[in-house]
Amino acid sequence: MDSYPQDFPFGIMDVVELLHLHIRRRQANSVYVDCPFCNDRRGKMNVNYVKNVWRCNYCGEHGGMLALYASVNNTTNSDAYREICDILQTDPPWGYEAEKKYFGCAGASNGEPRIGSSYPDRAQETSAEVLEEVPQSKRASDQEIHQTYSLLLEMLSLTDRHRRHLRSPKRGLTDEQIDSLGYKSTPPVFLCRSLTERLTAKGCTVQGVPGFYQLEDGNWSVKFNKRTAGILIPAKGLDGLIHGIQILLDVPLRNENDPPDKVGAKYIWFSSSTKYMGTTSGSPVHFVGNPFARTVYVTEGLLKADIAHLLMNRSFVAIAGANNVSRLDLLFTLLAQNGTELIVEAHDMDKYSNEAISQGASKIYLMARKHGMDCRRLTWNPNYKGVDDWQLALRRKEIQKKEEASMNFKARYLSGLCEMDDINRSVETWQRNQEQDVGLNGYLGLTEGEYAVLLQDGQNVLKELLDTQCRKCCFRIYQLDFEEEPTIPFAFLGIEALHKAGFKQPPAAKYRLVCEDSIRVPREQSDDEILQRLFIRYSTPREDCPKRCLAASDVVELYDEEQRLYFYRDLETFVPVRFSPAFAKPIAERQSDNG
Known part of the structure; x- marks a missing residue:
């Protein structure tokens, strides 16, 4: 197997073993491991042992094999090379000039060596597993993939259970919308062979189409199984062709070593990259809406984009992963040619608490400007994670x-x-x-x-009588300030996230006073009832409260002449906390005050 760089006595799989990176799954030319940089334990880092490069699809970190070792151990690439050789007890025939040549050669990236043929005289075999390549088919043309997927989806149906889920308040789709989007349910395993035969009989190409693979007897089948059962979501390009299919899983995929709070993967691509003569999905970009729209929104997730498009009547682009932006380059080129002027980044609200998602959003800005388009961030009521959740909530606003x-x-x-x-x-x-x-x-x-x-x-005397039955309740609202820190680990999350971030109490220095007011309340109304009233009042946009809506991670102060009480907004309720308002930033002056 050609897996070592030219004149290097080790490969990237040796580095994987030295760093004790947990391998989650294997593909034809690569493996997926847990990322040591973002500490995500779902196997999002791809390690290509043919090219000796790696990339985390979650946090976006990437590089060559020396950079992997050097970054984890906080050292230089040249020192990383020496340490690896020492650990592996490998003594390559390199002198100072040779080392200087390879670490300083033109064309090497970040001190990485050139990629070439394997080292012919490896001094000692390491304990790293030698992986055999699984032969893969060359990807079929876009037209062939579209034809095969279109006919496959026509052969399938949508179960009542899946239709009820799509019609539920969580998704909010109508039967007509569901049918127009082409969603279908994965078929039983015993139909895989016959479905493939029917497709080939209709003249469809299956070799090179993601999801299809060759059996030992030479016949072809399609990769559906019980573990990955769910709803099939077509990924369409700007050309209207189906370039891939994503599966919304009935049961999220979890690994045995995942921590209890890990939900597991909810979406996977329909792929056959681990099968003989199979093909990888390639994570295509999904587009829904008007290809000539002046404004196009970008979000993460195919289903989210479809729902938001229907609710907002706007054009949406969906990527599968916040940092999976490389395929946006070609799409942005085409959109700019079509007259698009503005790209609106609409990633989930955890872009304010998750550094990896925030970095992915920043890449969209750079890529849009590269193609001459403006870009801005869409921020909404943080009580709702995704743009689709927010729009569904607005639909129910009258309630x-x-x-x-x-x-x-x-x-x-x-x-x-x-x-x-x-x-x-x-x-x-x-x-x-x-x-x-x-x-x-x-x-x-x-x-x-x-x-x-x-x-x-008369009314004045009645007013005096009723005023004895109510009281004035003063309050202040403090919200996280992102001017200095674009991401805060517990932003818009519950009290547990605050504690996991290392804070016993809300750090007032990260907050800004955004609202100071009072309301009239019945004299016997409890603090809990008052807080719920405030949440209902300020959890939707209001002119008297600047910034954003009242949401998780906000702090509310209730005060009178006798006491001051502070409450942290958890996911569903308010939790009493200690808070030091003197450290919080003062309320910002409104621009409208002068006009």
């Missing part, structure tokens, strides 16, 4: 108003939702109601004594 609309005048007044003059509107509404099943005092929510005060003494 939040129903509770307030059903409240009577007294309840609204005591809760600070209206003022005393609103009683006149309530009286007019009651008078217009021809079916008056309830008296005016009951309609207003007043007791008989309060109603008598209204009739005898």
Whole structure:
């Protein structure tokens, strides 16, 4: 196997073994291992033992085999070479001039040696496993892949279970939209052979199409199995052709060594790269919408892009992984030629807490500008992780108003939702109601004594009476400030994420005061009830609260003349915490104050 660089007595698999990198899965010319840089334990780092290079598809780190060892051990490439030779007890016939030649040669990247034929006189065999290559088919043409996938999807159906999931509030699709998107369910394993035979009988090409492979008897089959059962999501290009298929798994894939809090892989590509004469998926870019749109959004995930496109009526590009941006280069070239002027980055809101996702988003900016297009970041209500979740929530926005609309005048007044003059509107509404099943005092929510005060003494005296039943609650809202730190590990996450980031209490120095106000509340209303009211009030955009909506990782202060209480917004509720507001940044002046 040609796996060593020219005149090097070891290969990258020796480095993998020396660093004790856990191999998760093997492919024809490479293996996937856990990344030692981002510490992701899902096997996202690809190590190509033919080219002796590596790249993490999650954090984007990459390089040659010496850079891998040097980066992990915080040393130089030349020192890495010497240490590896010492550990492997290898003594190559290199002198100072030879070493200088190879580490300083023109064309070498980051001190990496040239890639060439294997070293002929390897001094000693290491314990690194020698991996045999699995022969692969040359990828079929785009038209052949599209034809095969199109007919395959026509042969399949969508189960009732999968259709219910796509129609659920989590996805929000209609039957018509589901059918138009072409989603189907993976077939039973026993149909794989017959499906392939039917495709070939119709003149379709299967060799070189990702997902298909050759059996020992020379016939062809397609790689569907029970472990990877789920919903098939076509990945279409700007040309409208299907270039690949992603599977939304029924059961996320987990490795036995994964920590308990790891959810597992929810999406995988339909591929046959581990099979004889199979083909890798290539992680194609997905496009949905108008190919000549002036503004195009970029997000992570095919299904997310499809849903957001339908809800927003905007053109979307989807990549499979925040750092999987290399294939955007060609697409951006075509979009720029088509007249696209603005690229909008719409990655999930964990781009504020995850450095790898933040780096991937930054690459989109650079690539857009490279092709002469502007780029900006889309930020939304952080209570919703993805752009699709946010849009689905906006669709349900009217539901939040129903509770307030059903409240009577007294309840609204005591809760600070209206003022005393609103009683006149309530009286007019009651008078217009021809079916008056309830008296005016009951309609207003007043007791008989309060109603008598209204009739005898007027609204001002009633106001004084009702004011004794409510109190003024002062509050402040503090939110993480990203001006100095673009990513904060616990941003928009719960209290556990705060603790995992090494903080027992919210670090006030990372926060900024964004809102200071007061509300009227019933005198007996508890702090928990007040906090929930504030969350409902500020979890949607409001003019009186700058920055973003109230969300997880925000801190709310309730105070009066006697005490100050601080609460951290967890994922579902508020948690009492200690907080030092003196260290928080002061409230920023609004630009509208001068105009």
